[in-house]
Amino acid sequence: MLAIAAILPAAHAAAPMARSQAPGFYRLMVGDLEVTALLDANDPWPEAIDELFPSLTVEHKASLRRRTQAQPSNDFSTIAFLVNTGKKLILIDAGGRGSAAGYGQLFDNLKAAGYAPEQVDDIYITHMHPDHVFGLADGKQRSFPNAVVHADAHELPQWQAAAAKGNKTAQAIVAKLAPYISAQRYQAFDGDTRFSPELKAVARYGHTEGHSFYVIESRGQRMHFWGDFVVNDKVQFELPEAVPPGEKDAAQGIALRNREFAAAARSDELIAGAHLAFPGIGRLRSLGLNYIWVPVDYAAIAPATTTP
């Protein structure tokens, strides 16, 4: 023991703390499609989580507080998803750069994930709230110069109408779309639409007038992009009756959540949400009348094999 101690170097000075996180991207394959979740922001909830769902009972609130208050406050992720079909590079939502402090990390994370904004061919927007579209443009400059932006035809008119009445947020939203519209790089679709064998939109109006799901599929595997249909994984899966802020028709929202959650649990297919804890991807399991969110695990991806 003494001999070993004698050859050990003298103690180092304390190492400085790195104080940075791993790059905010997570990748998985869905059949032959490569999906990359891109973190745009982490935002602490502005209020205690249970206060955001005023319809909850006192018992529910107490149980949620016990289970969630021990978590770090960064409960609210904003995530965009990149899908490489092998022929096209597709972005689902564009993040909220400039909408609030800390938003816009999507661009660094896209680069860290091995891609550049110029490579994006198509952007599919779930809805046009600032945290989903502000990343589209910087002033009049398109941030994705080669991309065509797609959204449901019911979405933009509501913002244009509010903008015309002087609503500042709506004006800012419309300004983010404008550079694509004037370059004839904006295409609206009407309700359920199939774009290719790998991609379709499903109308899921409610959160906004043209809110859409997107579904990708390859080799029998599917992944459903739910946008803001569910905004908190710690509350809404366990309690589908919890009404999120801003929901206009509560009864319709609850019925729709119950229907979609049951279908997702039955199918065992992957769900991706724009504000679920990063990377926002997982599956649902049913538990009586409620559901459990099972997030994906971190895992390596096997390199592509070339067939001779």
Ligand SMILES: [Zn+2]
């Ligand atoms: Zn959102």
